Amino acid sequence: GQQVMQIPQYQHVQEGEDFTTYCNSSTTLSNIQWYKQRPGGHPVFLIQLVKSGEVKKQKRLTFQFGEAKKNSSLHITATQTTDVGTYFCAGPRSSNTGKLIFGQGTTLQVKP
Amino acid sequence: DGGITQSPKYLFRKEGQNVTLSCEQNLNHDAMYWYRQDPGQGLRLIYYSQIVNDFQKGDIAEGYSVSREKKESFPLTVTSAQKNPTAFYLCASTPGQGRETQYFGPGTRLLVL
Numbered sequence: 001g002q003q004v005m006q007i008p009q010y011q012h013v014q015e016g017e018d019f020t021t022y023c024n025s026s027t028t029l030s031n032i033q034w035y036k037q038r039p040g041g042h043p044v045f046l047i048q049l050v051k052s053g054e055v056k057k058q059k060r061l062t063f064q065f066g067e068a069k070k071n072s073s074l075h076i077t078a079t080q081t082t083d084v085g086t087y088f089c090a091g092p093r094s095s096n097t098g099k100l101i102f103g104q105g106t107t108l109q110v111k112p
Numbered sequence: 113d114g115g116i117t118q119s120p121k122y123l124f125r126k127e128g129q130n131v132t133l134s135c136e137q138n139l140n141h142d143a144m145y146w147y148r149q150d151p152g153q154g155l156r157l158i159y160y161s162q163i164v165n166d167f168q169k170g171d172i173a174e175g176y177s178v179s180r181e182k183k184e185s186f187p188l189t190v191t192s193a194q195k196n197p198t199a200f201y202l203c204a205s206t207p208g209q210g211r212e213t214q215y216f217g218p219g220t221r222l223l224v225l
Contacts, residue, residue, distance in 0.1 A: 031212075033213065035214075041218070041219075042216040042218050042219050043155070043214070043216050045213050045215070088154060090214075092212060098143050098162060098206055098208060098212055099157060099160060099170075100214060102154040102155040104154035105154050
């Protein structure tokens with residue numbers, strides 16, 4: 001069945017280091033979304049990418065959608081302790097019912 | 113202040129007991145969803161509803177039931193048939209009509225006594 005995989009599952013970095021999480025889909029996606037979940041909190045929508053090869057930036061966060069629309073990445077430059085949390089990617093299900101399929105997430109820990 | 117509310121924040125279930133988790137939204141969204149989150153895992157879809165009085169099973173519906181009698185409300189019942197109910201339950205909604213960004217409630221943490 002359709003799958004969305006994320007790597008790595010966990011990442012520990014020193015404050016100021018960069019961080020990247022990768023998302024790979026078994027199927028071509030019409031769009032991909034990224035969410036952030038702080039410890040003890042709920043997922044919050046960050047961004048949606050739609051076009052092949054699209055790159056979007058939000059301050060220190062850079063999101064990229066692959067040319068084949070099957071992979072995506074989130075890169076954080078110069079991490080801060082406020083970046084701590086789990087980052088999920090999600091894409092529409094093939095059945096096109098408005099449902100999303102989520103990756104298992106990458107949990108980022110930042111040491112001050 | 114628009115959003116999604118879930119109650120209670122923590123819920124304890126005894127063996128053989130059914131419990132109901134509340135989810136209410138005032139965003140006027142058509143579609144609503146229930147997810148289960150276990151430690152180190154992503155979000156797994158339990159049930160979803162695209163319109164009032166209609167809902168469909170997700171990937172892990174066994175042991176759960178839902179209703180959608182009002183647009184604003186989508187309660188989830190965890191039945192005694194769900195043998196491993198301890199998890200974090202998240203309710204979400206989307207505007208529908210192809211707009212897929214999900215808005216999540218704060219979640220309910222269910223623990224078994």
